[in-house]
Amino acid sequence: MTHSGYAGKILRVDLTEGRLWTEPTKKYSNDWIGGRGINDWILFNELRPETGPLDPENMLLFGVGSLVGTLSPFCCRVSVDTKNVFNGGVGSANCGGHFGAEMKYAGYDNLVITGRSPEPVYLWLNDGEAELRDAEKLWGTTTWDTERSIRQMHGDNEVRVIGIGQAGENLVKSACIMSDRAKAAGGSGVGAVMGSKNLKAVAARGSQPISVAHPERFIDAVDEVRAKIETFPKAKLYREDGYYGVESYYGSPAWEAGFRPVRNGQDDYWDPEKIKRVAGDTIKPYRKKILACYGCPVGCMPWMKIPDGPYEVEGEGWWNNSSNSFCTRVDVDNPEAAIKAHLRTNQLGLDGDNASVVIAWAFEAYEKGLLTVKDTDGLELTWGNHDAMLTLIDKLAYREGFGDFLADGVKAAAEKLGGGSEDYALHIRGQDAVDGIRISKGWGFGVVTSQAHGRHLRGAVHSFSPDKFLSWDDVPYNVHMQEQFKAILDSTGTCLYNNGLLSWETRIEPSSSRYIVELNVALTGMDYGVDGYMKIGRRIHNLEKAFNTLHCGFTRKDDYPPKRYWEEPVKSGPYKGEHLDHETWDRMLEQYYELHGWDPETGLQTREGLEELGLGSVADKLRAAGLVS
Amino acid sequence: MILLDPSKCQGCRICEAACGFHHSGHKEFNPALSSTHISRDNDTAHITMNVDSSCDLCVGEKTPLCVKYCAYGAREVKR
Numbered sequence: 001m002t003h004s005g006y007a008g009k010i011l012r013v014d015l016t017e018g019r020l021w022t023e024p025t026k027k028y029s030n031d032w033i034g035g036r037g038i039n040d041w042i043l044f045n046e047l048r049p050e051t052g053p054l055d056p057e058n059m060l061l062f063g064v065g066s067l068v069g070t071l072s073p074f075c076c077r078v079s080v081d082t083k084n085v086f087n088g089g090v091g092s093a094n095c096g097g098h099f100g101a102e103m104k105y106a107g108y109d110n111l112v113i114t115g116r117s118p119e120p121v122y123l124w125l126n127d128g129e130a131e132l133r134d135a136e137k138l139w140g141t142t143t144w145d146t147e148r149s150i151r152q153m154h155g156d157n158e159v160r161v162i163g164i165g166q167a168g169e170n171l172v173k174s175a176c177i178m179s180d181r182a183k184a185a186g187g188s189g190v191g192a193v194m195g196s197k198n199l200k201a202v203a204a205r206g207s208q209p210i211s212v213a214h215p216e217r218f219i220d221a222v223d224e225v226r227a228k229i230e231t232f233p234k235a236k237l238y239r240e241d242g243y244y245g246v247e248s249y250y251g252s253p254a255w256e257a258g259f260r261p262v263r264n265g266q267d268d269y270w271d272p273e274k275i276k277r278v279a280g281d282t283i284k285p286y287r288k289k290i291l292a293c294y295g296c297p298v299g300c301m302p303w304m305k306i307p308d309g310p311y312e313v314e315g316e317g318w319w320n321n322s323s324n325s326f327c328t329r330v331d332v333d334n335p336e337a338a339i340k341a342h343l344r345t346n347q348l349g350l351d352g353d354n355a356s357v358v359i360a361w362a363f364e365a366y367e368k369g370l371l372t373v374k375d376t377d378g379l380e381l382t383w384g385n386h387d388a389m390l391t392l393i394d395k396l397a398y399r400e401g402f403g404d405f406l407a408d409g410v411k412a413a414a415e416k417l418g419g420g421s422e423d424y425a426l427h428i429r430g431q432d433a434v435d436g437i438r439i440s441k442g443w444g445f446g447v448v449t450s451q452a453h454g455r456h457l458r459g460a461v462h463s464f465s466p467d468k469f470l471s472w473d474d475v476p477y478n479v480h481m482q483e484q485f486k487a488i489l490d491s492t493g494t495c496l497y498n499n500g501l502l503s504w505e506t507r508i509e510p511s512s513s514r515y516i517v518e519l520n521v522a523l524t525g526m527d528y529g530v531d532g533y534m535k536i537g538r539r540i541h542n543l544e545k546a547f548n549t550l551h552c553g554f555t556r557k558d559d560y561p562p563k564r565y566w567e568e569p570v571k572s573g574p575y576k577g578e579h580l581d582h583e584t585w586d587r588m589l590e591q592y593y594e595l596h597g598w599d600p601e602t603g604l605q606t607r608e609g610l611e612e613l614g615l616g617s618v619a620d621k622l623r624a625a626g627l628v629s
Numbered sequence: 630m631i632l633l634d635p636s637k638c639q640g641c642r643i644c645e646a647a648c649g650f651h652h653s654g655h656k657e658f659n660p661a662l663s664s665t666h667i668s669r670d671n672d673t674a675h676i677t678m679n680v681d682s683s684c685d686l687c688v689g690e691k692t693p694l695c696v697k698y699c700a701y702g703a704r705e706v707k708r
Contacts (some may be wrong), residue, residue: 071646071698098642105660147671157668181671207661215655226698239639239701289674292641301638303674316674336681585646 004213005524006034007104012131012335013123015197016056016115020130030526033536035065036079036092037491038110040543043081048626049551053085053189054171054196056116062103062162062202063110065493068294069101069210071222072153072519073229074498076100076294078162081491084453085173085189086409087430089548092452093176093185095162096293096495099204100179102160106206117198122150122163127206137199139169143178144315150203157175160445163201164191165349169396171195172407174354174396174432178346182301183293186351187455188431201273207613213525223520226297228515229498235298241280242290243300243497246318250279253466256574258439260324263331263383264360265426265564268436269573274333278323283335290315295374300366304339311340318342324434326354330363330389337386341393348397353455357432358410359392361425362402370419377401426562428454429554435460438565439575440469445588446479448561451544457496458541459483461508470575472584474507476592481508484537488513491540510534539613542596545605546618549627556603559589599629630707631665631686631693633678638703640669640676646696651687651694665695678703 002008006029009022028038039061051057060082067075078100084091103111106125113123116309118133138146147161161181167175168191175191176184187382194200212218229235237246247254254488255275258268276282286306292299300330305314318339326338365371366381377395379388379402395403406413410432426433428447433454446460459479463469485508489496494516510530517533520526528536548554561580569579590600597609606629610619622628645663652662664684668677686706689694696704 069646071643101642144671157670207659209649209653209657209659210660211657212650212655219655228701290639291669291674292701294641295643295646296641297643297698299641299701314673316671330692580667 004211005031005520007107007109007208007210009108010038010110010112011108011114012626013111013127013132014115014560014567015113015117015132015199016265018132020132029524029534031064031372033066033488033491033520033526034109035063035077035491035493036081037487037540039063039081039538040540040547041272042112044543044547047083047087049256049405051083053083053088053091053193054346056197056542057114058083058193058196059115060190060199061110062195063297064100065491066524067516067519068493069104070212070295070523071219071495072295072523073222073225074293074296074298074495075497076296077490077493078103078185080177080185080190082188082190082430083551085192086411086427086432087205087225087453087552089429089453089552089554090544091188091190091193091452092417092544093187093190094457094490095177095179095183097160097180097183098294099160099162101294102204102206102494103202104210105208106204107208111202113197113199120198120200122201122203123199125202125204125206128208129195138200142166143349144181144347147181147199152201152576154205156205159203159205159529161201161203164194165347167348167350168192168195170397170399170407172350172397172399173409174351174358175349176351178349178460183344184346184351184595186353186451190347191351204366212523218519218522221515221522225515225519229297238298238300239463241284242287242302244318244323245280245284245287247282248323250252250276250281252280253472254320255279256466257462257469258436258570258575259320259443260328261436262328264329264364264424265436266364266568267571268438270328270576274331278335278338282337283318284337287535293495296495296498300498304343306336306339309336310335313340313343315343315346315447317346321353323433324436325352325413326389329356331383332386332389333384334386337390341386341390344390344393348393350393353434354409355393355396357426357434358406358413359389359396361410361413362392362406363600364424365421368421370417370421375402390607410420419495423563426564428562429552429558437561438570438578438580442475442478444561445475445592447483449479449559449589449592451541451548458486463627464595468484470578472588476588476595478508480592481510483541484534485513487537487540488516488533491536492516535613539615541616542605542610542613542615546615546622549604550625551620556589556601559603560585569597602629604629631680631684631695632705632707633680634703635676635678636666638676638678639701639705640667641700642667643698644704647694647698651690652683
């Protein structure tokens with residue numbers, strides 16, 4: 001029986017035994033939609049708290065959203081979920097590109113991978129069939145070479161590949177999983193989990209059909225969204241200049257919003273002369289083309305090319321965060337070195353967001369004299385030394401020399417070094433935290449309370465209006481709404497950024513999800529209405545919260561920012577003096593917990609709240625561990 | 630015929646989805662039924678586009694769906 005909107009099957013893989021089997025997606029989709037929702041439910045129910053992130057028993061799940069592979073605009077996303085290598089809690093990453101649609105056409109909505117293969121392998125998904133194949137020759141190669149080799153082996157340039165580079169193989173905690181060479185499922189060390197399983201890549205090719213429950217209604221919904229998108233001038237600009245070109249031109253408010261901490265967060269304001277050298281409009285000469293993910297009418301990712309010189313490179317990728325990770329954070333204003341750094345991390349399968357935190361911390365420890373060239377393999381880690389940054393990226397991915405010292409993340413490195421370096425080790429619940437959080441309050445509060453630990457892809461909300469950056473008005477409400485909304489986006493496979501054209505400029509309300517809900521209802525026939533979908537969003541969010549409670553014992557005490565952001569104000573620029581204060585933060589936390597129906601004192605979930613969401617079995621598990629109010 | 634301009638194509642492949650949808654009688658998204666194919670060289674970003682002989686210029690539709698849904702102006706219909 002067809003399952004409208006879905007490939008219809010979930011693939012289970014036991015790498016230790018080399019065993020593969022399937023189960024119907026229908027078993028989960030009515031309650032959890034798809035993508036992250038299904039992944040989270042399986043993880044919560046099947047992964048034991050005592051399992052370590054790099055143990056064979058840990059599970060690695062890939063979930064394609066329900067709307068992926070259809071005419072739904074900007075629906076291409078894959079959710080990768082596992083146990084987080086930094087802290088053992090929720091591990092969750094998400095990427096776009098073309099792999100998700102191909103995985104669905106190959107016949108699978110989700111992959112649930114456990115065990116550890118005795119030898120390196122890749123998983124080949126081919127038109128309804130799946131098998132493990134030898135990856136010995138791929139091991140040790142970059143994500144780019146891996147993709148090229150797999151396509152050559154299959155004699156098919158349309159095979160889509162998601163996989164790890166050297167960083168994941170070497171169990172570096174900031175390792176990510178790369179799709180189509182350029183789209184990173186980053187954070188949580190998902191690449192290290194994949195490496196620990198001896199799984200180099202997943203490759204997909206297929207032409208299995210995806211049926212539509214209500215075709216005419218679906219086309220109407222697609223046409224409505226497409227027409228709406230064209231009313232936003234930014235849609236046209238993204239296609240022409242890419243996301244970075246549009247949002248990070250010289251003079252853009254984004255440069256003053258504190259999203260890009262300067263010199264490891266010593267400041268949130270960067271010298272305008274330096275901004276000028278790497279801003280969206282000034283790096284335009286390196287941008288050869290703008291490319292789109294599957295089914296996206298608002299392509300936004302640039303193809304960058306440095307034709308010659310020491311930083312010669314060519315490839316897809318450069319994003320807003322890149323100018324944080326490889327520019328402001330280490331005070332680098334050389335655009336060619338920064339672009340090279342971004343593309344090099346793509347090759348090595350290193351998450352720029354996570355990796356740049358520990359690199360910038362090392363630069364600061366060097367500035368303060370705690371590290372010298374004797375410790376750093378001769379590298380002079382002076383701010384702005386782009387060549388040292390580039391060398392360190394490779395050392396980190398290969399765990400070579402000083403790179404190995406950094407490879408377990410900033411918390412572990414600071415604990416080893418000591419000397420007060422812990423005070424400027426920017427992590428949240430143990431995971432390296434890239435975001436600037438002192439200025440834009442909705443962004444900062446969402447980042448810190450995120451169930452994915454210091455990452456902005458949960459509840460973080462922001463305004464592009466500078467007069468609202470500092471406002472705490474409605475922050476708990478907006479963050480708790482965004483969390484539910486984002487869970488729907490991740491389960492339907494919708495891009496947060498381009499969907500943002502439909503919702504980000506306004507306050508997030510349940511009605512913000514109406515376009516996506518209508519598409520999903522028409523495609524799948526699952527007609528729960530906007531409120532029903534938002535409830536599923538709350539269920540998914542609460543599932544992650546419960547996972548963190550059960551696996552890590554996280555409570556209210558873990559919902560606070562790193563020390564630096566309390567004690568050190570922004571040092572220069574229009575927001576000079578801005579910092580976070582305990583009294584306001586505590587008040588916001590209590591409001592936020594109450595909105596979620598959690599105990600305002602402890603931050604723990606309540607049995608009543610969970611039962612109202614139909615999560616009585618989750619409450620039972622928490623009660624058995626004494627972790628529910 | 631469908632006129633193609635690879636210099637404008639950004640490689641989203643929504644034309645493939647639209648084409649398969651048409652050929653299935655609006656029942657499903659089926660890559661095997663698509664008359665058009667977009668390919669991208671990931672070493673150079675070079676994009677190639679083609680339309681094969683199974684294209685019926687979307688008989689029964691107001692506009693060929695691949696043209697309707699291309700957001701990049703890379704396709705045009707010439708009757």
